[in-house]
Amino acid sequence: MRLATVAASLLATLALVSCSKSPTGRSQLMLMPAQQLEQMGDQSYQQMKQELTVSSDAATNAYVRCVSxxxxxxxxxxxxSADWQVTVFENEAANAFALPGHNIGVYTGLLDVAENQHQLAAVIGHEIGHVIAEHSNERVSSNMMVGLGLQVGAIIADTQFDKENAALLMAALGIGAQVGILLPYSRTHESESDRLGLDYMADAGFKLDEAAQLWRNMSANSGTNPPEFLSTHPAPSSRIDAINNYIPQLTVASSTPNCQR
Structure with a gap:
């Protein structure tokens, strides 16, 4: 009875959310209220501003704000029309992020890797893409569903196998969920955000070929990369190829931003 109840709940939830679509038309699993995620994003952003050093350099802040x-x-x-918050953090990591609730953060270390406004726009546009495509909601939802699926597996293991074989089954299910579902899901998000970021870059008039160069810079800065099937990000070469293949489909605005550091 317990197995039937959990399985029924799983199927009912999937049926309820199957109609959600991302900005690129991809089907999505959405279980969390958007307002709740925005509140969580706002809270995380305020906490980071308290815990990390916020840059007071006027020129750097103006530059990042201009691109954003x-x-x-x-x-x-x-x-x-949203009130986007943009903060520059004094941190040597080559990183940036955007959180639900319209929050953007850029680490000063990124400005050593993103060599110009176009490359910086590639990163910020990519991070904004995560927010607009609601990838955080999708990520949380997929983890919730995987957890529910593992509960079903545990019930089956307990009722159908002895203790030793049940433990082996659950270990295999855990590895399968991580490699087969959660990591590829993240790679899908990264690739989708690359495309969305390029859309925003093109509409804003930034040079699109600089996006591929940015990821070359990031690859050189990151050192050894894990195998693509065990990574939450596409391999740098795959990412660059996908960017170069997508660029010809876009029309770049005639006016170019003039953001100077």
Whole structure:
């Protein structure tokens, strides 16, 4: 009875959310209220501002804000009119992020890798893409469903196998879920955000070929990369090839932003 109840709940939930679509038309699993994720994003952002050193360099802040504003002006509503917060953190990591609730963070270490406004736009546009495609919701939802699936597996293991074989089955299910579902899901998100970021770059007038160069820079900066099937990100070569294949489909705005550091 317990197995039937859990399985029925799983199927009912999947049926309920199967109609969700990403900005690129991909089917999505969405279980969390968007407002709740925005509140969580706001809380995380405020916590980071308290725990990390916020840059006080006026020129750096103006530069990052200029690139961010150029991209935000191209976004679909309601994101275009939202009050986006942009913060530069004094940190040597080559990193940036965007959180639900319209929050953007850029580490100063990224500015050593992103050599110009176009490359910086590639990173910020990519991170904004994660927010607009609601990848955090999708990620949390997939983890919830995998957890529910593993509960079903545990019930089957307990009722159909002896203790030793049940433990082996659960270990195999855990590895299968990680490699077969969760990691590829993340790679899908990364690739989708690359495309969305390129869309925003094109609409804002940034040079698209600089996006591929940015990821070459990031690859050189990151050192040894894990095998693609065990990574949450596409391999650098796969990512660059996908970017170069997508660029010809886009039309770049005639005016180019003039963001200077």
């Amino acid at each position: 504003d150029a991209l935000i002006a191209t976004l679909p509503e309601p994101y275009r």
